[in-house]
Amino acid sequence: MADIIYINHQDVINFAASTVEELDAYAYEWEGEGVVHIHLHPLKHSFGDLSKVSFSRASSVSTYEGDSRFVVLVATKENIASATLFERTSDGYSEKDYVYIPSQEDLYSRNEGLLELDILSKKKVIIVGLGSFGSQIAIELAKAGVGVFSLFDFDRVELHNLSRHTCNANELGRLKTDAIEDAILGKNPYATVKKYPVNINEHLYLLEKELKNADLMICATDNNASRYNISKALVRHKKIGIFGRAITRAEGGDVFRYRPGGPCYGCLIGADFLPPEEITNVESARGDGRIPAYVSAEDANAIVQVGLSSDIQPICNLMVKISLLELSRGLNSGINSLEDDLVYDCYIWANRREKNYKEWHPFFQAGKNRTVIRWYGVNVPRNEGCAICSHNVELDVSGVGGFKPQVDDLGDVTLEL
């Protein structure tokens, strides 16, 4: 016997509006837990045991002649569809209590819906890169009510990034675009998700096509060729972009926001955009898992520290915060006061006092000195010689891979303490 039963409300509404007398449906049960979810259509990726359900327009279960485990009697009164649920027992069918899975109309209902606010439901976000950053950001934005997504990533879920990724072991081998689409739809079944399992550096026209009617682009890739191309597209289409990265063993990282007319990503990292070192081999080694992400070639054999995923969280979280702030500008979002706080182009974060941050001061006695576990805002001057936003300079970025950013790479920007 099932103890807790959910019925998809939208299915009840759709069945009531149809002219069909009876339809087979699907009950998915979490095995051994007594929890059942009833849907009129088969789920794309089902869970648990499957049993048969009948949706019927009959006025009484006594006239039902089938053998389904569950019968959902649907009636319409004053244009409102309602359902009565029965489960088969040894003594015939007995009525059961149930809870609705919210309909599309109730999606954003504060008390009955899946999401709390609808102000971002029409907002379109492009996410390039669905690794440990992009996958989390996608799901957080879906939870915040963003309704339209375009996802770019040609990778599959692999063992070497599983510990930092939102995907689980049972999703190994799946395209990240497919897996994250499911994760988004799990939060908002009515979201629109377009998937592009391609390398954007080879399919820039797709990115540009999507960018034309987008509200925001998230750059969560791990190489400079894509950052360059994304930055160029943002400047050309006058769109807002959020860039984020962790460095080496995620001892720190930064978040950059591009706003049309302001400094671009090329202004931020300047000449180091095209690093002189030969890193193609590292990239390929990283690509096939011989070197994990966020680990430099030199550090590849060093001990892996505990909590690498937790070191990525603060950076992801700020990317989400700034994204929500940009998406809800001019709307009554409840976070507008952050516009007075998050005023910088770039933000720097350090997790540990090592490598680039080894001269920084212990948190508890830092005073006005630089320290870890807090954000620093940086204003980036517009670079009049920037290859991306100032001159129409075509650079050959073929062979450009992930470079290892240094705090000093910020050049002549001022770190405001």
Ligand SMILES: [Zn+2]
């Ligand atoms: Zn620039």
